[in-house]
Amino acid sequence: MSKIIQLEQAISLINSGSSVLFGGFLSVGCAERIIDALVKKGTKDLTMIVIATDYDNKGVGKLITNRQVNKVIASHIGTNKATQTQMNDGSLKVTLTPQGTLLEQIRAAGSGLGGVLTETGLGTVVAEGKQIVNVDGRDYLLEKPIGADIALIKAYKADEKGNLVYSKTARNSNPIMAMAAKKTIVEVDEIVPVGELDPEQIITPGVFVDYLVPA
Amino acid sequence: MDKALIKKKIGIRIAQELSDGDFVNLGIGLPTEVANHIPEEIEVFFQSENGIMGVGAAPKPGSEDKDLINAGGGYITVKRGASYFDTCLSFAIIRGGHIDMTVLGALQVDQHGNLANWMIPGKLVPGMGGAMDLVTGAKRVIIAMEHCDKYGKAKILKSCTLPLTAKGQVSLIVTDKAVMEITGQGLLLKEIAAGTTIEELKACTEADLLIPDHLPTFGD
Numbered sequence: 001m002s003k004i005i006q007l008e009q010a011i012s013l014i015n016s017g018s019s020v021l022f023g024g025f026l027s028v029g030c031a032e033r034i035i036d037a038l039v040k041k042g043t044k045d046l047t048m049i050v051i052a053t054d055y056d057n058k059g060v061g062k063l064i065t066n067r068q069v070n071k072v073i074a075s076h077i078g079t080n081k082a083t084q085t086q087m088n089d090g091s092l093k094v095t096l097t098p099q100g101t102l103l104e105q106i107r108a109a110g111s112g113l114g115g116v117l118t119e120t121g122l123g124t125v126v127a128e129g130k131q132i133v134n135v136d137g138r139d140y141l142l143e144k145p146i147g148a149d150i151a152l153i154k155a156y157k158a159d160e161k162g163n164l165v166y167s168k169t170a171r172n173s174n175p176i177m178a179m180a181a182k183k184t185i186v187e188v189d190e191i192v193p194v195g196e197l198d199p200e201q202i203i204t205p206g207v208f209v210d211y212l213v214p215a
Numbered sequence: 216m217d218k219a220l221i222k223k224k225i226g227i228r229i230a231q232e233l234s235d236g237d238f239v240n241l242g243i244g245l246p247t248e249v250a251n252h253i254p255e256e257i258e259v260f261f262q263s264e265n266g267i268m269g270v271g272a273a274p275k276p277g278s279e280d281k282d283l284i285n286a287g288g289g290y291i292t293v294k295r296g297a298s299y300f301d302t303c304l305s306f307a308i309i310r311g312g313h314i315d316m317t318v319l320g321a322l323q324v325d326q327h328g329n330l331a332n333w334m335i336p337g338k339l340v341p342g343m344g345g346a347m348d349l350v351t352g353a354k355r356v357i358i359a360m361e362h363c364d365k366y367g368k369a370k371i372l373k374s375c376t377l378p379l380t381a382k383g384q385v386s387l388i389v390t391d392k393a394v395m396e397i398t399g400q401g402l403l404l405k406e407i408a409a410g411t412t413i414e415e416l417k418a419c420t421e422a423d424l425l426i427p428d429h430l431p432t433f434g435d
Contacts, residue, residue, distance in 0.1 A: 025265045025284075025302065026265075026284065026288040028265075028281065028282060028284050029282070051302065052342070052344070074342060075342055075343060075344050075345065076341060076342035076343075076344040077340070077341060077342050078341025078342060078344075079288065084340065087340070096340070096342045096343060098343050098345070098346075098347040098348050099264065099302070099306060099343075099344055099345040099348060100303075100306030100307075100309060100310050100345060100347075100348035100352075101347075101348065103302055103303040103306055104303065104306070106303075107303050118310065119310075119351050119352075120310060120347050120348045120351045120352070120381075121347055121351075122351075122381075122382065123329075123379060123381065123382030123383075124347065124378065124379045124380065124381065124382070125378050125379075126343075126347065156282075167282040168267075168280065168282040168283045168299055169263070169265050169266050169267055169282060169283055169284055169285075169299065170282040171266055171299060171300070171301050172265050172266050172301065172302045173301065173302045173303070174301070175301045175303075176301055176302070176303045203301075
């Protein structure tokens with residue numbers, strides 16, 4: 001079965017109310033074409049899970065500017081004014097999470113783990129309402145897994161089986177988010193025939209990938 | 216004093232804390248100054264938490280690579296021996312205790328080693344990014360900042376009043392006026408800036424300072 005689909009089909013997989021893991025960091029390594037198509041279509045009430053909400057007119061920030069998101073889970077929103085404005089006027093619910101914790105929560109969801117135990121956030125507002133677990137005399141916060149309906153991933157190269165290779169720091173959150181959604185859709189610069197990628201170089205094995213969208 | 220000179224003075228002093236082979240993470244803003252003053256005889260690897268160990272100099276204008284940025288979003292280059300990895304692994308490096316030193320700015324820091332540097336309720340809520348992970352996970356946390364805020368008020372307190380980034384994790388504070396270490400006994404004044412008197416320092420520091428008999432100067 002071919003994993004290659006066109007942009008319109010990719011967009012049709014994302015419904016209003018969907019939760020979406022967005023790979024990328026400050027718009028580097030993000031599926032910008034798919035995001036642009038989502039903006040054009042106007043799919044509403046999305047839950048966005050992302051490291052940072054990028055910029056008002058670049059990366060995932062465009063979806064917030066266009067008021068298509070009603071919930072954000074992120075570690076940083078300081079580069080995107082629209083996120084802060086909508087958070088302050090109450091139209092956007094924002095959960096701020098330490099970056100390392102957020103990524104481990106996503107990895108946990110993709111790995112079948114019931115959560116992670118971490119010292120990050122102990123003694124801060126991050127710990128409020130969370131269970132503290134003592135292991136061998138040390139306290140840890142229990143942080144639960146975060147998965148989603150869809151993961152939108154950006155890769156540099158893929159083979160037709162969905163094995164992925166990234167480019168430099170555009171790798172960022174992509175390999176982790178690719179693990180943790182019901183459907184993983186990858187925007188990719190170049191798709192090569194099976195056998196052309198060296199198995200030693202593959203960062204995300206195709207088992208995590210459902211669809212490839214040629215850029 | 217001129218802001219650029221303040222930055223330079225703090226950067227030079229913190230660079231003296233580095234050892235050959237250290238893996239270091241510098242926060243954005245003032246802490247990046249440290250990279251300009253690495254002693255020639257040592258090699259240090261800088262991490263950027265989006266996923267690189269071995270950050271090099273800024274690229275020449277026109278030769279930027281759109282896939283190569285640091286955690287502040289600025290274009291970078293890589294040095295020989297650098298490596299790329301995903302951001303989750305990057306934070307495993309941080310949280311697993313593999314980073315020798317992190318240098319960060321602060322809104323407030325107190326004599327118990329508590330740090331507040333991520334939000335001002337009702338005003339500024341950019342998010343903590345990787346700061347909580349870094350402060351909790353790095354072997355040494357060094358705070359680089361101007362001694363007082365822009366109104367001349369103390370930032371080094373008995374107890375932080377802003378929401379904390381982490382509890383009891385700060386090792387050393389380096390400002391334009393002093394070098395202070397958080398110890399089990401309290402905040403130890405280790406060095407004072409050349410030209411600053413103890414009275415001047417006490418007047419702009421709310422925290423209780425332990426002052427040794429012999430007090431070296433720095434920045435002269």
